[in-house]
Amino acid sequence: MKVKFADLKTQYLSLKSEIDSAILGVIDELAFVGGKYPKKFEEDFKALYKVPECVSVANGTDAIYITLKMLGIGIGDEVITTASSWISTSETISQTGAKPVFVDIDEYYTIDPIKIESAITKKTKAIIPVHLYGQAADMESIMKIAKEHKLFVVEDCAQSHFSMLNGKYVGTFGDASTFSFYPGKNLGAYGDAGCILTSNSSLSNKFRMYANHGALKKHEHLMEGINSRLDGIQAAVLSVKLPHLSSWNLKRNNNAMIYNSLLKDLNSVQIPKVRANSFHSFHLYVIRVKERNELVSYLSSKGIETAIHYPTPLPLLPAYSHLNTDLSLIPNSIKHHKEIISLPMYPELDSTSIAYVVDCIKEFYKSK
Ligand SMILES: *Cc1c(COP(=O)(O)O)cnc(C)c1O
Numbered sequence: 001m002k003v004k005f006a007d008l009k010t011q012y013l014s015l016k017s018e019i020d021s022a023i024l025g026v027i028d029e030l031a032f033v034g035g036k037y038p039k040k041f042e043e044d045f046k047a048l049y050k051v052p053e054c055v056s057v058a059n060g061t062d063a064i065y066i067t068l069k070m071l072g073i074g075i076g077d078e079v080i081t082t083a084s085s086w087i088s089t090s091e092t093i094s095q096t097g098a099k100p101v102f103v104d105i106d107e108y109y110t111i112d113p114i115k116i117e118s119a120i121t122k123k124t125k126a127i128i129p130v131h132l133y134g135q136a137a138d139m140e141s142i143m144k145i146a147k148e149h150k151l152f153v154v155e156d157c158a159q160s161h162f163s164m165l166n167g168k169y170v171g172t173f174g175d176a177s178t179f180s181f182y183p184g185k186n187l188g189a190y191g192d193a194g195c196i197l198t199s200n201s202s203l204s205n206k207f208r209m210y211a212n213h214g215a216l217k218k219h220e221h222l223m224e225g226i227n228s229r230l231d232g233i234q235a236a237v238l239s240v241k242l243p244h245l246s247s248w249n250l251k252r253n254n255n256a257m258i259y260n261s262l263l264k265d266l267n268s269v270q271i272p273k274v275r276a277n278s279f280h281s282f283h284l285y286v287i288r289v290k291e292r293n294e295l296v297s298y299l300s301s302k303g304i305e306t307a308i309h310y311p312t313p314l315p316l317l318p319a320y321s322h323l324n325t326d327l328s329l330i331p332n333s334i335k336h337h338k339e340i341i342s343l344p345m346y347p348e349l350d351s352t353s354i355a356y357v358v359d360c361i362k363e364f365y366k367s368k
Pocket of ligand 1: 059060061062085086088089130156158159179180181182192193194
């Protein structure tokens with residue numbers, strides 16, 4: 001038996017005629033960049049989130065960069081973020097000229113609010129929590145700290161479309177939130193795509209301007225900006241998929257619960273904890289084991305694809321050696337990245353495949 005890590009083909013086939021005609025429609029209208037398709041997607045996305053402003057951009061990395069830049073963050077500033085994320089979260093901080101300051105994770109694998117306090121200095125301007133793997137970060141505590149110290153909060157929602165905490169969508173707690181629609185994300189385009197949500201309309205105007213060469217009207221460049229717009233084809237694909245996102249998330253969550261129930265008696269495997277009063281959208285289903293590399297090769301020999309998100313905590317990457325981060329401050333992140341395996345996870349994954357994956361994990365531990 002073979003179990004793929006993800007399966008974008010099956011999802012495409014389930015919507016093929018709608019997606020094909022949406023793409024052909026964009027070509028027929030020559031609506032390639034900006035225009036009515038991105039506008040429609042923005043309207044639909046912000047309506048679902050009940051947030052006043054949505055600005056579509058070229059990808060999730062630009063979404064973070066544009067947000068930080070328009071919040072006025074730059075040289076001499078510090079931005080606090082988690083030691084456990086994809087490099088987009090921190091490289092965009094550096095792109096503004098500011099310095100990323102890495103903070104350890106809690107037992108839910110998101111930034112630990114208790115450790116944020118001690119990382120705050122006079123230079124700190126913002127906090128970027130990441131709702132990693134689809135799990136909500138502890139936003140109530142983070143917002144409290146941010147208010148106390150007058151810091152901006154930018155939520156990185158690249159892995160957490162429609163994840164919730166205390167009855168609220170993550171991405172609606174902070175000053176702005178950034179989304180990626182990279183093909184493999186819970187809501188994925190057929191190329192790069194992203195957006196920013198905010199309740200602040202003067203801020204969203206700045207985002208839109210900066211993403212479009214500093215102009216809201218053609219040839220009226222009020223500032224220098226960048227070119228980061230959503231393509232019509234990507235927007236049209238996203239509009240076809242958006243109505244299905246909730247049910248896809250429920251299927252992911254249900255698959256995670258099947259994994260959890262089958263794995264819970266296996267002492268060698270640490271299953272993901274879900275934060276209380278939250279909805280985890282399970283972009284990734286991540287277990288922790290001591291024998292990580294051995295188990296990865298064993299599963300691969302059984303036809304099971306796995307992945308590691310991510311092999312190295314951000315401060316340990318060569319790109320951040322110059323920061324000389326005190327590693328004694330990030331013990332949880334260091335341990336986490338040595339032990340994690342992302343198991344196959346996608347909405348269409350069936351329970352037979354999940355049972356097979358778990359059987360193989362059990363076989364591996366029997367032979368130990
Ligand atoms: C995917 C991702 C991004 C970046 O999104 P792109 O669209 O690939 O630029 C940012 N942060 C996190 C946590 C991600 O997983």
